[in-house]
Amino acid sequence: MNTAHTLDTQLNVFKTFDPKLSDNSKNAKLLFLANILPTLQKQVREQCGDAEFVAMDTMNFWISSMKDEVIDTIKVVDCIIINDAEARQLTDEPSIYKAARSIMDLGLKAVVIKRGEYGATLFTKDGYFVAPAYPLESVFDPTGAGDSFAGGFMGYLAAQHEITNETLRRAMVYGSVMASFNVEKFGTERVDALEYSEINQRFRDFKQMTHFDDIPFERSTTAG
């Protein structure tokens, strides 16, 4: 269940798609290029000259058929959000730590690696952050988990005044929160019915399940 397998990809309407953005869309400060032909992602990015933070997704299909174009697109964004298998495929590195650093060297500010039931990791120039997955006893429908993650991540950042290591960390958690709700029911059923209070409650749950007091060990405290 934890490995995504692509059985077939049909481009359908995207085959001849030539996106022309409205002026309003072109003025976006924050841009997420969802998974589509990398040359189209680049074309959309170039129409958004004012964007201050641009993230992208991609998939195994593009990495195997158009790796150069995927890399060209990575070079014009700030952040990539991909899963561990895609990171390995893109770099031929079995270690996700080496893979992430190698992708970062293409000029990114942040690399987000999604690891399914094991959570997600954020690499920045000088930092590393791990968000666990929410402990769900059963996953009803994993479809859209990655997109929900990206939505929570970008949506949180869009509401912030600036993007820092600290806001990126909280965005990782909000992404994980939204992905965890998404898989609880079929399609968008759970997310459609979500209340802000539920989102923040789960955000606090993530804090609770990762928190420990930073009290270092001292030899002298040994009990008698």
Next chain:
Amino acid sequence: MNTAHTLDTQLNVFKTFDPKLSDNSKNAKLLFLANILPTLQKQVREQCGDAEFVAMDTMNFWISSMKDEVIDTIKVVDCIIINDAEARQLTDEPSIYKAARSIMDLGLKAVVIKRGEYGATLFTKDGYFVAPAYPLESVFDPTGAGDSFAGGFMGYLAAQHEITNETLRRAMVYGSVMASFNVEKFGTERVDALEYSEINQRFRDFKQMTHFDDIPFERSTTAG
């Protein structure tokens, strides 16, 4: 690399081993029953009547050949430290969350599930805690990682005045710290050469890589 495969188990001297503890050992307040025949673990536990916190390890070999005896031993300890495959094998539950709760129901205070490169999780009656793995770009020798984890975990607890949810969480991190050092070199080479300052520095690294400020999202903070 992340899945432990057992090719062969030879009991050798343990086949006829009948452990008789010294009075000093019998008075231990804290006891760790490392992986061995479950009936021997139980016999040692029964010799330590004053033990206030008893943890045990086990392995796939015993779970498949002597599951009833493994369960009998679990019933006389406080905590089990096992890997995810062993937890699934012991309970026939594919979800590690269901598996952990089911093992907990045998009467434990804590269940620790080790997940290799994905870290370790702690289940207590009313709590859940996730410690990630330390981001090592290469693992030189994974032999002994689980035992190093248990050593760091129990060693930290042994130095505390009482065992609480908070000390258990920090014990999880010290266990992860010790396991991460252990795999950096061959055998015990790295651990032999360890300084306390390095241990506490890596403990702080774990804090750094999991920390985020618990500032919930507010709709009204949306940027202009």
